[in-house]
Amino acid sequence: ETGVTQTPRHLVMGMTNKKSLKCEQHLGHNAMYWYKQSAKKPLELMFVYNFKEQTENNSVPSRFSPECPNSSHLFLHLHTLQPEDSALYLCASSQGRELAGGHNEQFFGPGTRLTVL
């Protein structure tokens, strides 16, 4: 157990659906991250929040909409997705404060396996 949970673990949705992925961390961290792993590709950073402020949007299409209501929770709202968005979506958290510098070790959740039909 890493202290980072994600729900649901699996999600199948149609292209016209709206759904949300949820991440919760119990580590007292202040920074949270969304990553995407497509088949046969490395993990790609999507969004970063530090103290609830978005500090990174890695050119992610607007059909992915993150929300960070507090330092413990992170959501990824999905709408009008495409089949090529099918992937494993991982959440991570780290201590925050100064994201740069220090080890800033990231702790990962188990991911949500998303399939878009």
Place this chain on the structure above:
Amino acid sequence: ILNVEQSPQSLHVQEGDSTNFTCSFPSSNFYALHWYRWETAKSPEALFVMTLNGDEKKKGRISATLNTKEGYSYLYIKGSQPEDSATYLCAPRMDSSYKLIFGSGTRLLVRP
């Protein structure tokens, strides 16, 4: 675009064998290197964070070395066990950036 290479892509070994694999990254502007172990259907688990040239870290039967001048790190597993079967990911950080740039991983399968 930062190029992080891990080799081999996959590796099958027999229980008891020792094994090692490589992570290569650009040597300029290096800040830190993270190694993760990722079992199927579980969360990636942090193994090591390495920062200094010549660093060696050890955790049980797993150890890692770092060469920042030539841009590579080796991960060694001594006396592999079936429970070591996982994907091993490396992720360098450059210029003290918080961003981890992940390699594609080495998938290790240890046969009993």
